[in-house]
Amino acid sequence: MTRRVFVPHKYQGLIIEHQSDVERTNVWAGMGLGKTVSTLTTLESLYALGIETQPTLVIAPLRVARSTWPDECEKWEHLRGLEVVPILGDANNRAMQLRRDAPIFSINYENLPWLIDWFKHNPRPWPFGTVVADESTKLKSTRISNQKSKLGKEFLKGSGGSVRGRALAQVAHTKVKRWTNLTGTPSPNGLKDLWGQQWFIDGGQRLGRSYSAFESRWFQSVKGDRGYHAVEPLDHAQEQIQQALRDCTISLDPADWFDLEKPxxxxxxxxxxxxxxxxxxxxxxxxxxxxxxxxxxxxxxxxxxxxxxxxxxxxxxxxxxxxxxxxxxxxxxxxxxxxxxxxxxxxxxxxxxxxxxxxxxxxxxxxxxxxxxxxxxxxxxxxxxxxxxxxxxxxxxxxxxxxxxxxxxxxxxxxxxxxxxxxxxxxxxxxxxxxxxxxxxxxxxxxxxxxxxxxxxxxxxxxxxxxxxxxxxxxxxxxxx
Structure with missing residues (x-):
């Protein structure tokens, strides 16, 4: 494949600048705006400058982890010094890939529990200083919270939500310095989808230390016409949540950058x-x-x-x-x-x-x-x-x-x-x-x-x-x- 020269669009420059400046961030960029190449460009710069020295873990849907990230890395001239190694296949193959010397590894969300467990039972310590959660809505159902014991020791508490979210939570704030959530659809089912994703950014500092705290602050239970109860946001919820996330979030809409006809x-x-x-x-x-x-x-x-x-x-x-x-x-x-x-x-x-x-x-x-x-x-x-x-x-x-x-x-x-x-x-x-x-x-x-x-x-x-x-x-x- 002949590598191409990357000339970033203005919106891609904004993504790269934001990721470089904010260590733990949400990038809400509409589909087709080049989140992958922008993120790889940021990583290339951080490695070249010596700001980051530990490998990066990209978590993505299976097809994207297997093809999109490695292919995008091979597509551009300025990424020639990077390599994305997929951690896929059976358990033995995944373990072999982990032993490779590479700056970036990709894995699908379903294999996260295996990955966390593998490092628990092997002498090699957790190596990834940066995590990129591609399509971070996969983490929206995470229900976890940071707690302190009577002796002042911190521990994680949470039994609900997804297994992969609970597994990833074990390293999210203790072993990972830089974190990026990538998605074009941060709240496909409403504001309630934001808490689980945001917890991996700040451990609950902005939206509440637990999901129940988040829900009690910004939502109410409403009785429907047929007797069922639904949880709906309070009138002020949207504005307050947006304000809480402004300093760690960049949002880009394709309609702002292209003169597009609607479908x-x-x-x-x-x-x-x-x-x-x-x-x-x-x-x-x-x-x-x-x-x-x-x-x-x-x-x-x-x-x-x-x-x-x-x-x-x-x-x-x-x-x-x-x-x-x-x-x-x-x-x-x-x-x-x-x-x-x-x-x-x-x-x-x-x-x-x-x-x-x-x-x-x-x-x-x-x-x-x-x-x-x-x-x-x-x-x-x-x-x-x-x-x-x-x-x-x-x-x-x-x-x-x-x-x-x-x-x-x-x-x-x-x-x-x-x-x-x-x-x-x-x-x-x-x-x-x-x-x-x-x-x-x-x-x-x-x-x-x-x-x-x-x-x-x-x-x-x-x-x-x-x-x-x-x-x-x-x-x-x-x-x-």
Whole structure:
């Protein structure tokens, strides 16, 4: 690979300056703004100047840890002296990689408990002086607090939240000097997502020493219409939390730096056939339906929601063994129209259930699934795949798909705002522009009318508003926040 000369954009210069000046920081930069190369540039400078001498640990989703960080390091001329070594594979391979002499190592979040345990049972001390948490929302569910015993000895307390967060907490403030949280979506589910991430920055100094303290200060329990209790932020919470984080956070929005056209969004409605509508109404009202010889029961509201989403897409699971039955093909027909309208341009299709994938593959035999094989991404970007089926959970962080096309169709819908935003940005306007493609991005939402599809889309918009307000208030327009 021929290395390229890196000329940072102004916004990348702001990220580099901020990371250099603030040892423990949040970098909230919208998708496509070059957080990875900016962070690597900061690290290169810190190592070159002798400010940092210990290795760096990058924690990221699996695909990003395996490919994005090492590939980005090999892409740029000024990073020639750096190397990113992935700590992946089986336990023996991970241990072998840890013994290598390299400045930067990358690991996926799922292997964090193993990593912490490995250093506990080996004579080698914890080596990483810097940690970069890429897509730090993976740490949002951490529930931990610093406590002092009667003798004045500090210890960590916490049994809730994620296992990986609790494992990482053991070294976050005792062995790590420099910490960077990277994400473009800091609060995908609202302000409550911020505490777990921020704890790794300051141990609770800004938002509260424990999650319960954070919650009691800025949230209230509200009784809903159906008797359930929800936790909602107080009126002053947003402003006060933003103020608390200003000195350690930089926020950048692509819209402030590019003259971008918004994606062209087209809802495509389908109507359920009468038979499918009867099944849907039975499940919705009675939590029970009969598909042929199969009796399908939803044991709770969550199960009913899942079954209704499946029915809206055109199939439903009928047993615990993963068997499913076709119900209708309306969404498949709508997608056929979209592909035909594309007139040969590749189409990226977001699905949710395995039954969706099977039916899509059957209806579009030339289509392919986005899998673990790097050649699949290369073929897509080379225009060799007319229809690419991608689950949003596996088509998110760090994947560059913009060369392959500019058309995205949502075959099925789901609640997760972060995954929804991430798959859009794989071929989104920012990436299209950066890749030199002067073309609009098209998003097609295939929606089953009068079904839970409509509820999911409305709920995603509601969740988006909270995050957008936060990002707008924290964003930097040429000034560090």
């Amino acid at each position: 062209i969004v087209r809802p495509v409605y389908v109507d359920l056939p009468s038979g499918a509508r009867r099944l849907y109404q039975d499940m919705e009202r009675k939590m029970f339906m009969e598909i042929g010889e199969h009796e399908v029961e939803a044991l709770n509201a969550a199960s009913r929601t899942m079954k209704c989403l499946q029915l809206a897409n055109g199939a439903a699971y009928v047993d615990d063994a993963g068997n499913w039955k076709d119900v209708h093909d309306e969404k498949l027909h709508a997608l056929e129209d979209i592909v035909e309208e594309a007139a040969g341009m590749p189409v990226l299709v977001a699905y949710h259930f395995k039954s969706d994938l099977a039916r899509l593959a059957r209806a579009f035999p030339r289509g392919r699934q986005l899998d673990q094989n790097p050649q699949t991404i290369r073929d897509w970007n080379a225009g060799k795949i007319p229809v690419l089926f991608a689950h949003p959970a596996s088509a998110g962080h760090g994947l560059n798909l913009q060369d392959g096309g500019n058309i995205l169709a949502f075959f099925g819908h789901w609640w997760n705002l972060e995954e929804f935003q991430q798959i859009i940005e794989r071929i989104g306007p920012v990436r299209q522009l950066q890749a030199g493609h002067r073309r609009p991005m098209f998003i097609y939402h295939i929606i089953a009318r009068d079904t839970i599809d409509e509820d999911v889309m409305l709920r995603r918009e509601t969740k988006r508003e909270v995050q957008d307000i936060l990002l707008d208030a924290m964003k930097s327009k040429g000034l560090r926040v």
